Amino acid sequence: MQTIHQRFQIEYQYSVFFTENLFHQNNPLLKDFFSNYKDQGFQRKALVVVDEGFANHHPTLEQDIKSYFESQVQDIALAKDIIFVPGGEASKNDPALFEKLCKAVDIYGIDRHSFVVGIGGGAVLDLVGYAAAVSHRGIKLIRIPTTVLSQNDSGVGVKNGINFHGKKNFLGTFAPAVAVFNDLTFLRSLEDRDWRGGISEAIKVALIKDAGFFTWMEENATKLVNRDEEAMAYLIHRCAEMHTDHIAGGDPFEFGSSRPLDFGHWAAHKLEYLTNFEVRHGEAVAIGIALDCVYAVQIGMLAESDLYRILDLLTKLGFDLYHPKLAENDKINLRNGLQEFREHLGGRLTIMLLEKIGKGVEVHELDADIIAKSVDYLETATLATPEKIS
């Protein structure tokens, strides 16, 4: 019998909107978006899931959402309850929360033409996105990211996931949202560390792709530290744009082994785990970038002057460059992260390193001794100013 050859393409599109005061009665953005989904013959619904850590700072949120839907979005029936989940990594560690969301999809009769709306940080969006992606084989997802990191990176991308038996993002899918709404005003309530945290993803993408953007951050470091919203709006937009461009231009569902946007991430993921998530993703990425840049200098790939600019910017922004867990167990714990990173990506170990600011280059192995030396370097660097170390 003749072999059957099957072949087809799936097209995805979505928009990332930038706004302020998304749920104010006079903000038409969400209403206009939903008006594209007016249909005859059936009622679409929306189930809203909110990050408690965000909600705690926005006491009128629940009422604002309900009023907005009631007065502005008549065509979509809002589920009668809004679901709250704990914020941060805890949301991805507890399988009961995943179950709770799937059950909510069932209880409120959310079907594949209805919407799940996730509001929160990257962790909650990863959880909500995963539950939406596998319930009924995929419900339309709207992401409303409320941290810098989720507005400029995770929220605009195509991935979701939860942790499983101690493995970060072990369960997940590639599932683009149907829309992303970035509200600048939502960032006001962020702790400084989360305001800062997401900047490391912008540094990451600037370092491997856009020296001009890196320079812009150097020039605007003080503004960013002082929580200047205009500067942050620019940073988020540019970073989001670079992420979406990269995804569309490359390998959106990561069938290959190359993941340039994971620059600085192999050590970051491990450090998050080793610290039981006390070091948050963005903070860990800053350290991961620092480590891999020191490594690149050690192997003669990157100029020291570039390294100093990088460590300097990270320091100015308030990032730690070192954590004692990096050195634990003779650095073996950290180095195990390399193998785990390879396993999660699959295929050949592929690590992005830096040739110069604005240009990354992929390598396929890292030397254990040089990793160890790089860790030592960063330990010492935190005791002095970067300029004094060679």
Add this chain to the structure above:
Amino acid sequence: MQTIHQRFQIEYQYSVFFTENLFHQNNPLLKDFFSNYKDQGFQRKALVVVDEGFANHHPTLEQDIKSYFESQVQDIALAKDIIFVPGGEASKNDPALFEKLCKAVDIYGIDRHSFVVGIGGGAVLDLVGYAAAVSHRGIKLIRIPTTVLSQNDSGVGVKNGINFHGKKNFLGTFAPAVAVFNDLTFLRSLEDRDWRGGISEAIKVALIKDAGFFTWMEENATKLVNRDEEAMAYLIHRCAEMHTDHIAGGDPFEFGSSRPLDFGHWAAHKLEYLTNFEVRHGEAVAIGIALDCVYAVQIGMLAESDLYRILDLLTKLGFDLYHPKLAENDKINLRNGLQEFREHLGGRLTIMLLEKIGKGVEVHELDADIIAKSVDYLETATLATPEKIS
């Protein structure tokens, strides 16, 4: 800030191979397939998961697989254990089995460039496919279907899933395999009811798309009943081809509300549940087809002569046309299935009915009283030959 518009396409392709004695040393098919995946720099692995109901009839299977990999497929490292899971719907009902497979992916170090190989009936393949699709956000899946239904329908398609809190296929994804291997000899050990069961999916697709194929089945009914392998090979190939063509030509990931291939399925899904899966999927589909064809006659859409041909073929093949659970609770239980079907598909209720043999047509409502009458009709029909009823 300007809205970012994101857009990209993902291409999928895979082949469905037809063979005999897949794991015989002199069958090069699998070896040749894997030789496309020779890479420098890393080791791909394969984790094999087998349906116990199938394995029980194939005592040398484990050894055959191990020997085949050892002598033929040097480039792929077979995980040291083969995983066995119970066959049938039980595999989709027990969340612990899903967990077990995800853990196995972790334990045996199966990454996104390695393979999970599922061998079994449609239920086991749905479970294995789901676990593979969400572990590490998607591991390459090879399906080796061992029932008629999985060889001609579920195994060649793009869906997977498990049941969740009593809802069939509530959790799942759209995730094509990288290859499907249909081995005719694997079907020899099937119980008659499973040999027969999958034929209902061929009848389904013939009825809505290909009158000629329906006629072929009428002409070959006796052969099919007598387990003629040549006839079955043709039936499976034609049915698989119609399924893959439909998927590629239409809406592979079912973004719309239309699901022609679910002809006969709304009642079938409900009946499976109402009977606690004692009635199997293919058997339930036969009854679902019968019911919807009677319905179509009742509303004057389908000619009675066509109905008789359909009921006659189903009967000749040994299918029941009725089950007492259809009538339970004044048929309300059955009718609830209509709403659940709509919810799972999402959007507007869309049901495929038959205009004539070879031509389906979609409708957007079914009348409760006429459903009830159609059930009564089938109840009576089972007490007489179809020809005697009007």
